[in-house]
Amino acid sequence: DAGVIQSPRHEVTEMGQEVTLRCKPISGHNSLFWYRQTMMRGLELLIYFNNNVPIDDSGMPEDRFSAKMPNASFSTLKIQPSEPRDSAVYFCASSGDISSQHFGDGTRLSIL
Amino acid sequence: SQQGEEDPQALSIQEGENATMNCSYKTSINNLQWYRQNSGRGLVHLILIRSNEREKHSGRLRVTLDTSKKSSSLLITASRAADTASYFCATDASDYKLSFGAGTTVTVRA
Numbered sequence: 001d002a003g004v005i006q007s008p009r010h011e012v013t014e015m016g017q018e019v020t021l022r023c024k025p026i027s028g029h030n031s032l033f034w035y036r037q038t039m040m041r042g043l044e045l046l047i048y049f050n051n052n053v054p055i056d057d058s059g060m061p062e063d064r065f066s067a068k069m070p071n072a073s074f075s076t077l078k079i080q081p082s083e084p085r086d087s088a089v090y091f092c093a094s095s096g097d098i099s100s101q102h103f104g105d106g107t108r109l110s111i112l
Numbered sequence: 113s114q115q116g117e118e119d120p121q122a123l124s125i126q127e128g129e130n131a132t133m134n135c136s137y138k139t140s141i142n143n144l145q146w147y148r149q150n151s152g153r154g155l156v157h158l159i160l161i162r163s164n165e166r167e168k169h170s171g172r173l174r175v176t177l178d179t180s181k182k183s184s185s186l187l188i189t190a191s192r193a194a195d196t197a198s199y200f201c202a203t204d205a206s207d208y209k210l211s212f213g214a215g216t217t218v219t220v221r222a
Contacts, residue, residue: 101206
């Protein structure tokens, strides 16, 4: 039973470059979440999709961040242009109901 | 913003001992969840306790909830090396949004 799959697991890139993070949620889950985890701020919700529609993007830090969910089995989080302060672990999670969220193993992003 | 705050921030125990960590929150909730995060991995859901429940068990885990004090505790009994991880409480800030605390890092020494 496949869990939430994220790619890449690690990304190191230079400031100013475009970064695209990918997520495949668990089949049948209709909710998808993107989080960012840092030591300073902990786990922050960036954006929430329900049935492929963005419902709450109030956590997206700046216009440099964008997220899409073109279908029920795929979502992307894009940062353009990237900055060193974007360095963090980005998690995707999916859920079929409110009782729990299922997290991927994250993408560790380093912007030099 | 983090609604749940875990205490202590870090905990080191001997294998076989029990580990207890606490979570306090600020606003009314419908339910509270506990998650575990192993190093380099995503969060894993452990248990959910509803606001009308006072105690819940799952294997070696025991969770309590005191809505009058706005607090919850997670007890891990007979700890094992594999229990070494960070533990987070999460409260339902809305129908879909979870607010996570900063976590308690538990180290189980062999």
